[in-house]
Amino acid sequence: MKPRVAIVAPGAMGSAIGRRLDEHGLQVLTSLTGRSDASVERARAAGMHHRTDAELAHADLFLSIVPPAEAEPVARHYAALFRDAGRSPVYVDCNAVSPRTVGRIAAIVHGSGAAFVDGGIIGGPPKPGQPGPVLYCSGPAAGAVEALGRAGLRVRVLPADVGAASALKMSYAGITKGLTALAATMLLAATRNGAAAALHAELAESQPHLLTQFRRAVPDMFGKAYRWVAEMHEIADFLEQDGAGSDVYRRFGDVYETLAAAQRDQGDSIAQLRAFFDQEPPKA
Numbered sequence: 001m002k003p004r005v006a007i008v009a010p011g012a013m014g015s016a017i018g019r020r021l022d023e024h025g026l027q028v029l030t031s032l033t034g035r036s037d038a039s040v041e042r043a044r045a046a047g048m049h050h051r052t053d054a055e056l057a058h059a060d061l062f063l064s065i066v067p068p069a070e071a072e073p074v075a076r077h078y079a080a081l082f083r084d085a086g087r088s089p090v091y092v093d094c095n096a097v098s099p100r101t102v103g104r105i106a107a108i109v110h111g112s113g114a115a116f117v118d119g120g121i122i123g124g125p126p127k128p129g130q131p132g133p134v135l136y137c138s139g140p141a142a143g144a145v146e147a148l149g150r151a152g153l154r155v156r157v158l159p160a161d162v163g164a165a166s167a168l169k170m171s172y173a174g175i176t177k178g179l180t181a182l183a184a185t186m187l188l189a190a191t192r193n194g195a196a197a198a199l200h201a202e203l204a205e206s207q208p209h210l211l212t213q214f215r216r217a218v219p220d221m222f223g224k225a226y227r228w229v230a231e232m233h234e235i236a237d238f239l240e241q242d243g244a245g246s247d248v249y250r251r252f253g254d255v256y257e258t259l260a261a262a263q264r265d266q267g268d269s270i271a272q273l274r275a276f277f278d279q280e281p282p283k284a
Helices: 014-021 035-046 066-087 098-111 142-148 164-192 198-206 208-238 243-265 268-278
Strands: 007-010 028-030 060-063 089-093 115-121 134-139 154-157
Touching: 007 014, 014 028, 014 035, 014 243, 035 164, 035 208, 060 066, 060 142, 060 243, 066 098, 066 208, 089 098, 089 142, 089 268, 098 115, 098 208, 115 142, 115 164, 134 142, 154 243, 164 198, 164 208, 164 243, 164 268, 198 208, 208 243, 208 268
Parallel strands: 007 028, 007 060, 060 089, 089 115, 134 154
Antiparallel strands: 115 134
């Protein structure tokens, strides 16, 4: 019997995963209560079915896909509903949170009687004709998520306890999003000091692979920077035993907070970063 899957919430990632599962014959539920018009439209286009929060408690697999700062409150909310409904679904926390945070979430979910899986999504939302992201899972109940692997979602179960999938996500995001923050910082510094053209030319000559990566990653970050602030703080928490490393990622959180404000207010830094990549490549 195919599992009923609940996804909270139907953002860009959640709705795209919902669409992939719907296309493979699974019933995908979500709550649209209080959601924006854009979220409602995304969910409906993905074939997701609206249910109240209380009704979602009757799903078999529950995927939490929310911004990091919302992961723990969402778990508390639905754990109470699981207790009220006398239901014990498999709750998969798919969020970009540290192993310590996921440990607290696991305790909340276990307190309701539900099973818990530590999940970490690596990659962008699934698109037609592409394999899509990988959902890494760890913990004793992780095998239950393999049912989604038979429904078009790439699932990899780690032979490890709760915390391993989140550690992998933190490490990977620390590299990729940390590099994006570093690039944005130095591109802006070069621009402020009259070296943008020279830096662009040097990257094109000596580091073309980096320039290609930055050309994609930096502008793609503008609309996501506000969500990455809390993720940088989770990575800082992950690096608690490395004081210097932890400090670096807290400051990367500041970088993304500043860029998020600039994106919202049409600030100069966003225009400067766009202008950096709009430069013509140097002539041979």
